[in-house]
Amino acid sequence: MTLSSSTFANELKVYNSISGTKESFVPLKEGYVGMYVCGPTVYSNVHLGNCRTFISFDIIFRYLMHLGFKVRYVRNITDAGHLENDADEGEDKIAKKAKIEELEPMEIVQKYTVDFHQTLNQFNVLAPSIEPTATGHIIEQIEIIKSIIDKGYAYEKNGSVYFDVIAFNASHDYGKLSGRNIDDMRSETRTLSAQDEKKNPQDFALWKKASSKHIMRWPSPWGDGFPGWHIECTAMSSKYLGDQFDIHGGGMDLKFPHHECEIAQAEAHTDKTPVKYWLHANMLTLNGKKMSKSTDNNIYPFEIFSGENSILSKVYTPAVVRFFMLQAHYTSILDLSDNALAAAEKGYQRLSEALELLNTLPSSTNSTVNVEQWVSDCYAAMNDDFNTPMLIAKLFEACKFIQGIEEGKESISSEDLNLLQNKIQEFTTDVLGVQFESSKASQENTALISPLVEMLLEERNLARDNKDYQKSDEIRDKLKQLGIEIKDSKEGTSFSFN
Numbered sequence: 001m002t003l004s005s006s007t008f009a010n011e012l013k014v015y016n017s018i019s020g021t022k023e024s025f026v027p028l029k030e031g032y033v034g035m036y037v038c039g040p041t042v043y044s045n046v047h048l049g050n051c052r053t054f055i056s057f058d059i060i061f062r063y064l065m066h067l068g069f070k071v072r073y074v075r076n077i078t079d080a081g082h083l084e085n086d087a088d089e090g091e092d093k094i095a096k097k098a099k100i101e102e103l104e105p106m107e108i109v110q111k112y113t114v115d116f117h118q119t120l121n122q123f124n125v126l127a128p129s130i131e132p133t134a135t136g137h138i139i140e141q142i143e144i145i146k147s148i149i150d151k152g153y154a155y156e157k158n159g160s161v162y163f164d165v166i167a168f169n170a171s172h173d174y175g176k177l178s179g180r181n182i183d184d185m186r187s188e189t190r191t192l193s194a195q196d197e198k199k200n201p202q203d204f205a206l207w208k209k210a211s212s213k214h215i216m217r218w219p220s221p222w223g224d225g226f227p228g229w230h231i232e233c234t235a236m237s238s239k240y241l242g243d244q245f246d247i248h249g250g251g252m253d254l255k256f257p258h259h260e261c262e263i264a265q266a267e268a269h270t271d272k273t274p275v276k277y278w279l280h281a282n283m284l285t286l287n288g289k290k291m292s293k294s295t296d297n298n299i300y301p302f303e304i305f306s307g308e309n310s311i312l313s314k315v316y317t318p319a320v321v322r323f324f325m326l327q328a329h330y331t332s333i334l335d336l337s338d339n340a341l342a343a344a345e346k347g348y349q350r351l352s353e354a355l356e357l358l359n360t361l362p363s364s365t366n367s368t369v370n371v372e373q374w375v376s377d378c379y380a381a382m383n384d385d386f387n388t389p390m391l392i393a394k395l396f397e398a399c400k401f402i403q404g405i406e407e408g409k410e411s412i413s414s415e416d417l418n419l420l421q422n423k424i425q426e427f428t429t430d431v432l433g434v435q436f437e438s439s440k441a442s443q444e445n446t447a448l449i450s451p452l453v454e455m456l457l458e459e460r461n462l463a464r465d466n467k468d469y470q471k472s473d474e475i476r477d478k479l480k481q482l483g484i485e486i487k488d489s490k491e492g493t494s495f496s497f498n
Helices: 005-011 048-066 093-101 105-122 135-150 165-169 229-241 252-270 301-306 318-325 338-358 371-383 388-406 414-431 439-465 469-481
Strands: 013-016 021-024 032-037 070-075 154-157 160-163 204-209 225-227 245-251 275-281 284-286 334-336 484-489 492-497
Touching: 005 371, 013 275, 032 048, 032 229, 048 070, 048 105, 048 245, 048 275, 048 284, 048 301, 048 318, 048 414, 070 229, 093 105, 105 301, 135 154, 135 160, 135 204, 135 225, 135 229, 135 252, 160 252, 165 252, 204 229, 204 252, 225 229, 229 245, 229 252, 245 252, 252 275, 301 318, 318 338, 334 338, 338 388, 338 414, 371 388, 371 414, 388 414, 439 469, 439 484, 439 492, 469 484
Parallel strands: 032 070, 032 245, 245 275, 284 334
Antiparallel strands: 013 021, 154 160, 160 204, 204 225, 484 492
16 A cells, blocks of 8 residues: 555545535646735734634645645735725724834834744744735736726726726626625725715725825825735735636635635636635634634733733643644634643643654564554545544544553554654644654753742742732742642642643
8 A cells, every 4th residue: 555645635625615515626737736825914913813824724735745736835914005994994004003103114014024923933834935015016916907997897086996896797706705695795895985986885995095194105097095905915816826826715704805806806807717726714712702802802822822811821832722723623613712722732742742652662573553544544634624633633543552552552563663653743743733842851941940940939938928928929820820830838839830
């Protein structure tokens, strides 16, 4: 039986949002995959829901490469033209943040682009092949808008250009991705002023005239202005992947209006179907509720890694949080909670210990475990629309027979042991992108940290002697957040790492 990764490439099935079914994955060009994923609007720290989306598509990127495909992965940076509430009116999110922080808009862009990259690096997310910016592709956007106007699917009004949804729908199917009826649709424009310029309420902006106060602006055939949100992705995806490409991804919340508008723009411009497979990652909730800054039901990655939050009981590492996210299918809603992270941490540690034990196992003349079948099952899991929870279940199955071999209850041949070691490494590190710390490294870290904890405990004891119980409690609580449990007894104070 041949067990090379390329053997399983033709068995991959993906859930295509536009058809609503799982389909066999057959790229437009054999051996090559073009994939575009909508990136962040860089006006604030990247939030955890965004991170889940980018981790999901990192898995897809990794697995496609593992199967032997040559992948061109394009993920953009939106650094202009994205207005409040995703509307056609209001203030540019970046310009608004620039005023608040008293910085130039491009300082805001740089600050939060760096934060975005640093956060994804902590999650071990691979960099895309190309990361274009909206401001770097203004000319391409203007040229596409001119083409859409020439085709009769857009019109200029008072220096702004709008896509004519009704005219387009007469010969095309606007709404086929989201499944919405055009008569029931509401565009992302939610203010009356923009409606005065539009022929139809469903029309959306391709180019907006810049008011005298608008900071980010560019010259165009229609006057100084800035691009609409949707046209940016159409320009960047088509430039680097062509008029037609294999995969377009993003969060479920982008299906309408953003991705629906992208399809319309591209078809109006080229009269071709731009994307073969539409993939959408679902949302992340917090303690059973939608994440929201306004209700304070929100947490940023750096708050989880540092313990500086009022939601979780301890610090969790980026590797554990990534592992937690992979335990739900990317199309399913995933709820973040202290209990869920704690359970993920236990699973992560169990897998880490099994991997370390795997390298010490003795081989035998024969095998009582069917490693080839296990490998096939792992590929079957990932070929079922990148089913990471099923793959993780197979990895835990491997943990059981690793333990059985170590205890002498099972046996494994040297050939099967080599296969198991190679494939479990590929699935955990290469495909899932989960990084494990060896117990030796963990012991070294403990040896380094312990003296620092002892110093803090001396400070705490001094505070207690001085009856400064507030400071004493603060030290205890802070250490608990960092995963260090303090125990007071008649013999003194001791600590342990959770």
